[in-house]
Amino acid sequence: MSPEIIRLIVESTLDTLAMVGLAGLFGTVLGVPLGIFLATSRAGELYAAPVANRIVGVVVNATRSTPFIILVVAIVPFTRLVVGTSIGTAAATVPLTIAAIPFIARVIEAAIREVDHGLIEAARAFGASPLQIVRKVLLPEALPAITLALTLTLVSLIGYSAMVGAVGGGGLGDLGIRYGYQRFMPEVMLTVVLVLIVLVQGVQTLGDTLARKLDHRSRRS
Template identity: 50%
Template sequence: MERLLNLLLPSIYETLYMVSLSTLLAVFIGTPIGIILVVTKKDHIMDNQIIHHCFSYIVNIGRSFPFIILMISIIPFTRMIVGTSIGTTAAIVPLTVGTIPFFSRVIENALLEVDKGVIEASQAMGATNLEIIYKVLIPESMPAIILGLTITIVSVISYSAMAGAVGGGGLGDLAIRYGYHRFDKSIMIWTVFLLIIMVQFVQVSGNYIAKKIDRR
């Protein structure tokens, strides 16, 4: 049992470290991209088809890469950022890069749910574009954003498990090194169980928070 804990606890910490930091960075970068995708749409508050299509193409390209291929293809970029392509910190780079376009679309879909009548009423009252974004679009779509963030975190957890295939650390790395290569069934079972617990906790928490803040 002591051996099992000595293996599992560091791996749990590594997974939480990768997931939390990469999600935070993806939210920080992906949110403004998602906002730009919405407000520059045709007939929206900052209609600009050139900017909209440029950002949309970039996001689509980012989403077209399977994560395992993305990890390998941006190894030079990862080395440039953190100085190595192996380890938990190095895995955060492809995790963030892979999550940004996903979360950008999450934000876009959430903001598009806002009733155009509410936006038009805000414009009629003299609200600026920035005020509409931060006082109308984001608050009105917050339940959808929370649910989207929940899906994003769940996806990052699965990505982090795949990162173990190339030495990324965490529960995925533990499952591959001990559960697969050393045929240790107990390690494999525990890693799968812990990943399920993490996903269930995130999903239930996200659903609860979204329901609490939903004013509709």
């Protein structure tokens, strides 16, 4: 493999890491509050707003059910509005973030709903406000599950980042298509696949390790 190809692989790997990192960051900033709202806004819950809950839930489900490659094409005008172009690493970050937000919202909702309802009732009995219950009961108790949920999100984003290469998104997916497929260089395609596997394995291992360290139940056992 020539030095030029090796350089391209390194640059594409860095581009992929940048896309996934930024999309994961922006998706978390927007998706976590949305997930908390979905988990606490049904009838009789901390921030009861059942109508708003249903509306937000429909929007989240609609976005999640849209195939990612279709989402990328559908929001091209929005992507151009945000970053000024529809191709390249910066442009790919936009649909990756849009895809990450509803995914994170649902996994955060699921993680919070796993918290023992008795803890919520106990906090209420001590006079805790809804915000205090969220901050001091729900989030700390759900932190290991939230960590695993965000790990799953990053793993999914790595796969999406490869897919967005099909429409000029940059990164490893773009390199694999342009060189591995269009120029008939199977060694490049194989290298891209191996790098993606290493990235996924690394993220999953790190997430599992953090979740175990944050799980107070495992520390007590």
